[in-house]
Amino acid sequence: xxxxxxxxxxxxxxxxxxxxxxxxxxxxxxxxxxxxxxxxxxxxxxxxxxxxxxxxxxxxxxxxxxxxxxxxxxxxxxxxxxxxxxxxxxxxxxxxxxxxxxxxxxxxxxxxxxxxxxxxxxxxxxxxxxxxxxxxxxxxxxxxxxxxxxxxxxxxxxxxxxxxxxxxxxxxxxxxxxxxxxxxxxxxxxxxxxxxxxxxxxxxxxxxxxxxxxxxxxxxxxxxxxxxxxxxxxxxxxxxxxxxxxxxxxxxxxxxxxxxxxxxxxxxxxxxxxxxxxxxxxxxxxxxxxxxxxxxxxxxxxxxxxxxxxx
Numbered sequence: 032x033x034x035x036x037x038x039x040x041x042x043x044x045x046x047x048x049x050x051x052x053x054x055x056x057x058x059x060x061x062x063x064x065x066x067x068x069x070x071x072x073x074x075x076x077x078x079x080x081x082x083x084x085x086x087x088x089x090x091x092x093x094x095x096x097x098x099x100x101x102x103x104x105x106x107x108x109x110x111x112x113x114x115x116x117x118x119x120x121x122x123x124x125x126x127x128x129x130x131x132x133x134x135x136x137x138x139x140x141x142x143x144x145x146x147x148x149x150x151x152x153x154x155x156x157x158x159x160x161x162x163x164x165x166x167x168x169x170x171x172x173x174x175x176x177x178x179x180x181x182x183x184x185x186x187x188x189x190x191x192x193x194x195x196x197x198x199x200x201x202x203x204x205x206x207x208x209x210x211x212x213x214x215x216x217x218x219x220x221x222x223x224x225x226x227x228x229x230x231x232x233x234x235x236x237x238x239x240x241x242x243x244x245x246x247x248x249x250x251x252x253x254x255x256x257x258x259x260x261x262x263x264x265x266x267x268x269x270x271x272x273x274x275x276x277x278x279x280x281x282x283x284x285x286x287x288x289x290x291x292x293x294x295x296x297x298x299x300x301x302x303x304x305x306x307x308x309x310x311x312x313x314x315x316x317x318x319x320x321x322x323x324x325x326x327x328x329x330x331x332x333x334x335x336x337x338x339x340x341x342x
Contacts (some may be wrong), residue, residue, distance in 0.1 A: 033165050034096065034169065035098055035170075036081045036095055036096065036097050036290075037158070037160070038170070038173060039082075039155075039172070039174050040100075040152075041131040042075060042078065042108070042132040042133075043077075043132070043279070043318075044133070046072065046073045046134070046136045047137055048136055048139070050138060070136060076279075078279075078319045079131060080173050080198065081098070082112075082320065083283035083287075085097050086115065087284045087287030087313070088287040089117055090287075090325075090326070091309075091326060092291075093294065096121060097122055099122050100123045100125050100152055100158065101125070101130045102125060102128040102150050103124070109122075121162060123157055125157075128150045128154070129148060131150045134147075149175065152174060152178075153175045154175065156178040158178065160182050160185035160191070161189060167294065169192070170193060170194040170286065170290060171183055171193060171194070172283075173197065173199050176204070192218070192245075193216055194218040195212045195219045198282065201225055201232075213233070219244050219248070220247075221247075222251070223252075245260065247259040248306075250310075254269065255267050256285075256303060256307060265299050265303060267303035268307065270307040270310070271336060272315050273315045274315045276315055277314065278314055281313050282310070283313075284312065284322075287306075288302065288310075289302060289306045304337050305341055309329075312324055
């Protein structure tokens with residue numbers, strides 16, 4: 032069974048400014064802002080929602096199939112995916128473009144200034160869900176606007192159940208479009224802020240939205256998560272992390288747990304706990320794809336955290 036993961040692939044360049052932005056940005060001069068920050072510390076990470084989800088699903092022993100677009104600079108990422116044995120069959124190269132990339136500068140107060148270049152991601156609509164074979168489940172994560180709209184229609188037409196995961200892509204859509212995504216999807220996953228935004232934009236309560244899908248999942252960080260399914264709400268505790276180092280990619284790790292649990296027919300209580308554990312494993316490492324755990328290690332950690340086998 033393969034899970035088709037539609038979303039972004041990106042390089043994340045993360046820089047640290049050894050001071051506070053507020054010491055260098057004058058409020059009375061904000062209209063003529065011209066500042067430069069010396070960033071002696073920098074690292075480049077592999078990222079993008081599709082890449083992050085696929086990485087975590089592979090750790091669980093799943094079979095992720097990425098559907099995304101990349102640019103002329105993709106070679107290092109391609110080599111990484113090959114090394115992880117993650118198929119590149121449906122990663123389309125867009126000549127003359129860059130792979131999507133984020134340039135993130137963080138100061139000593141953890142304030143961030145981010146510039147994001149979508150690059151090849153804007154061409155995600157060139158990919159067709161129907162080009163992939165052997166797919167039993169899908170997910171639509173933040174990607175090019177047209178691609179997200181078309182892939183939702185294609186999953187639905189092909190009768191392939193899928194998770195709608197709007198994430199940071201939600202501002203691209205109006206209330207009518209978001210409501211249509213929910214109508215087409217089988218599952219919806221959001222963080223607590225996104226859940227509030229979805230209700231505001233669609234004019235529908237969380238209960239109303241949940242009745243339109245098999246399950247609606249809302250994550251709340253260290254407060255755990257809630258799964259609205261089968262006419263009720265299942266509260267999922269937050270797994271205990273070994274350390275809190277970097278939240279980047281935690282949501283994607285959680286979504287990989289959801290995909291795996293759904294694929295394996297796990298009950299929602301177990302699926303939610305596995306998703307929570309994957310987020311906890313990720314937060315203990317810098318970067319979205321640097322945590323390394325075998326399937327057996329994850330199983331043992333699940334039993335240690337929750338007192339039973341995840342099967």
